[in-house]
Amino acid sequence: MxxxxxxxxxxxxxxxxxxxxxxxxxxxxxxxxxxxxxxxxxxxxxxxxxxxxxxxxxxxxxxxxxxxxxxxxxxxxxxxxxxxxxxxxxxxxxxxxxxxxxxxxxxxxxxxxxxxxxxxxxxxxxxxxxxxxxxxxxxxxxxxxxxxxxxxxxxxxxxxxxxxxxxxxxxxxxxxxxxxxxxxxxxxxxxxxxxxxxxxxxxxxxxxxxxxxxxxxxxxxxxxxxxxxxxxxxxxxxxxxxxxxxxDIRYKEAYINCKKEDITIVKSPVGMPGRAIKNKFMEIVQREGRIKPKHCFNCMSACNPGETVYCITERLIEAVKGNIDDGLIFCGADAWKxxxxxxxxxxxxxxxx
Structure with a gap:
C-alpha cells in the first residue's frame, strides 16, 4: 500500500x-x-x-x-x-x-x-x-x-x-x-x-x-x-x-519485561478507566483500598484529594523516574510486544x- x-x-x-x-x-x-x-x-x-x-x-x-x-x-x-x-x-x-x-x-x-x-x-x-x-x-x-x-x-x-x-x-x-x-x-x-x-x-x-x-x-x-x-x-x-x-530506562524495561497477562484495566482515581502494567503498587492499592496522597498538585478537575484512592500525579511521576514498584505504569494493550x-x-x- x-x-x-x-x-x-x-x-x-x-x-x-x-x-x-x-x-x-x-x-x-x-x-x-x-x-x-x-x-x-x-x-x-x-x-x-x-x-x-x-x-x-x-x-x-x-x-x-x-x-x-x-x-x-x-x-x-x-x-x-x-x-x-x-x-x-x-x-x-x-x-x-x-x-x-x-x-x-x-x-x-x-x-x-x-x-x-x-x-x-x-x-x-x-x-x-x-x-x-x-x-x-x-x-x-x-x-x-x-x-x-x-x-x-x-x-x-x-x-x-x-x-x-x-x-x-x-x-x-x-x-x-x-x-x-x-x-x-x-x-x-x-x-x-x-x-x-x-x-x-x-x-x-x-x-x-x-x-x-x-x-x-x-x-x-x-x-x-x-x-x-x-x-x-x-x-x-x-x-x-x-x-x-x-x-527512565527502568520504565522502558517494564514494557520489555511485561507479559500479555500483566496488562490490565484499572480504575483511575480521576473517574476514568485506564490501561496499565500490574506491579507492586497496584497490588497494594487492591489490598489496602487507599494510599493517602502526600501532596496535592491541583492537577485534575474531577479529583478530591481528601477521598481519592491515590494521587495519580504522584504515582505517574514515580513511574517515569524509574521507581516502577511504586508507580502507575500506563501502557497500550500491545506493550507485551x-x-x-x-x-x-x-x-x-x-x-x-
Whole structure:
C-alpha cells in the first residue's frame, strides 16, 4: 500500500504517523523532536510537563507553564522543519491556561481528549494552531462535530479516534473495556465516524483527516487502518522503548519485561478507566483500598484529594523516574510486544518499509 503524507490544514507530515502524547514526562522534547525530525508529528504531553522543575511542588502551574515553553523550544531545535503538537487533557484543571500558553509558544497543533473539548475553538480563536479532538465511541464524535458546528461555526482540523486498545486514560466505560464485543466491532465504529465527518468537510470546504489510534502495533495494523479510510495513525507504545523516549530506562524495561497477562484495566482515581502494567503498587492499592496522597498538585478537575484512592500525579511521576514498584505504569494493550530498546528511526522504519 502506498503511504501518503498526512495533511492537517497547511501542515504536511511526510509520513502519516502521529506520536501519542504520553504523560507524565514520557513524551517530552526528546521523543517529540525525534519523531518530527523523521517526518512524523511529534507530540508533547502537557500532563504535569514541569514535574522535574525544582519548584514543581510549590508552584505546579508555574513550573508547567515554564516547562511547556522550554520543551516546545527544545523540540523545535531538534526538528526545525518538523511538526510539533501537544496533548492537553480536558480534565486538567486550568485547561484554558494550558491551551493559551501552548498557542502563545507557537505549537502547531493541539490534541485534546480525556473529556470533550467543547470550548477549544473559542480558546484558540484567531490562531494558526490546528485543533484535533479525541473521540472514542460514535456518540462523542457526533457531539463534538455538532457542537463545534452549532456553537463555534467550525469543524475540527482533524479527528483522532482512540480505540479500546489504547493506553492511559480511555474514553470508554470500564464494562466496555473488559468486553470482547467492544474490540471485535470497533472497525465498524471507525468506518461510521469516518462517514460522519464527510458532511462537515463539505460544509466547511476543507479536508478533515481521521487518524486512528490504539493497537496500531505494526505495518499491517497501519495499513488496515488506512484501508478503512483513515488518513493516518497515532502510535504511542512502540515509541516508549526507544532511546529518545524521555522516560527512565527502568520504565522502558517494564514494557520489555511485561507479559500479555500483566496488562490490565484499572480504575483511575480521576473517574476514568485506564490501561496499565500490574506491579507492586497496584497490588497494594487492591489490598489496602487507599494510599493517602502526600501532596496535592491541583492537577485534575474531577479529583478530591481528601477521598481519592491515590494521587495519580504522584504515582505517574514515580513511574517515569524509574521507581516502577511504586508507580502507575500506563501502557497500550500491545506493550507485551515490545522486546528491545530501539530508536525512533527504527520504529518509524518498521511501519513504512
Amino acid at each position: 502506498e503511504v501518503k503524507p498526512l495533511k492537517i490544514g497547511d501542515l504536511v507530515a511526510k509520513i502519516p504517523i502521529i506520536q501519542g502524547g504520553m504523560g507524565v514526562g514520557v513524551s517530552l522534547s526528546s521523543l517529540a523532536g525525534a519523531v518530527a525530525k523523521e517526518g512524523g508529528i511529534g507530540v508533547l504531553s502537557a500532563a504535569q510537563i514541569g514535574y522535574d522543575e525544582p519548584d514543581f511542588e510549590k508552584d505546579p502551574e508555574g513550573a508547567n507553564m515554564r516547562a511547556m515553553k522550554k520543551h516546545i523550544r527544545k523540540a523545535r531545535e531538534i526538528a526545525p522543519d518538523g511538526i510539533i503538537g501537544i496533548n492537553i487533557m480536558v480534565a486538567t484543571r486550568l485547561y484554558a491556561n494550558y491551551v493559551k500558553e501552548a498557542i502563545a509558544n507557537g505549537i502547531d497543533l493541539i490534541i485534546s481528549g480525556a473529556g470533550l473539548p467543547t470550548e477549544l475553538p473559542a480558546l484558540a480563536k484567531g490562531s494558526r494552531t490546528k485543533l484535533v479532538p479525541i473521540v472514542s465511541p460514535k456518540k462523542s464524535a457526533r457531539v463534538i462535530l455538532k457542537m463545534w458546528d452549532k456553537k463555534h461555526q467550525t469543524a475540527p482540523d482533524a479527528l483522532l479516534i482512540e480505540g479500546p486498545k489504547a493506553g492511559g486514560h480511555l474514553g470508554f466505560k470500564y464494562e466496555e473495556l473488559v468486553s470482547d464485543e467492544t474490540y471485535e466491532n470497533y472497525d465498524d465504529t471507525i468506518r461510521e465516524i469516518i462517514d460522519m465527518v464527510k458532511p462537515y468537510e463539505e460544509k466547511y470546504e476543507k479536508d478533515i483527516p481521521v487518524i486512528v489510534a490504539g493497537g496500531v502495533s505494526s505495518k499491517e495494523d497501519m495499513e488496515h487502518c488506512l484501508s478503512m479510510g483513515a488518513s493516518g495513525v497515532q502510535i504511542a507504545t512502540p515509541f516508549v522503548t526507544t532511546e529518545e523516549c524521555d522516560a 515490545c522486546h528491545k530498546i530501539s530508536t525512533v528511526k527504527d520504529v518509524i522504519g518498521s511501519y513504512i518499509k
